Amino acid sequence: MAVTYADFGTDFVIGKVPGRISGIQNLVKKIKQRLQSPTGCLYWDPAYGLDVRQYLNTAFTTAKLKEIQNAIKRQCELDERVLLAQVEVVNNTATDMLITIKITTADGPTFNLILKVGQLTIELLNDSINQ
Numbered sequence: 001m002a003v004t005y006a007d008f009g010t011d012f013v014i015g016k017v018p019g020r021i022s023g024i025q026n027l028v029k030k031i032k033q034r035l036q037s038p039t040g041c042l043y044w045d046p047a048y049g050l051d052v053r054q055y056l057n058t059a060f061t062t063a064k065l066k067e068i069q070n071a072i073k074r075q076c077e078l079d080e081r082v083l084l085a086q087v088e089v090v091n092n093t094a095t096d097m098l099i100t101i102k103i104t105t106a107d108g109p110t111f112n113l114i115l116k117v118g119q120l121t122i123e124l125l126n127d128s129i130n131q
Contacts (some may be wrong), residue, residue, distance in 0.1 A: 008081055008105075027081055028113060028124070032105070034075050035115065036122045050075040052099065052117050062116040072099060081105055095119055 038051035
């Protein structure tokens with residue numbers, strides 16, 4: 001029996017093979033997009049975006065890690081489909097960090113995102129959906 005979740009929207013994907021993305025994968029894409037966009041990049045939504053790459057090459061104190069985790073949490077929870085986000089940030093080196101986010105959606109499953117943040121890219125390492 002297939003599990004049915006609320007509609008998480010559909011969007012177009014431009015790449016080698018253009019197409020559409022929908023469901024949880026659309027939400028994952030949008031969260032990742034939020035975390036690589038500069039704050040205020042959308043003129044109609046000045047709170048949108050947090051380019052987490054800006055935190056690389058900074059001194060990672062306990063207070064700084066807490067600040068980064070809270071900023072990522074706030075950004076994820078600005079998406080109306082997200083009920084709760086729990087964030088853990090691990091600084092591996094000055095040039096990369098790992099971000100683990102547990103997302104609880106308003107109308108469906110919870111899932112974990114693991115993002116590797118580098119100077120130029122944010123790579124999705126894992127997106128596991130818990131039913």
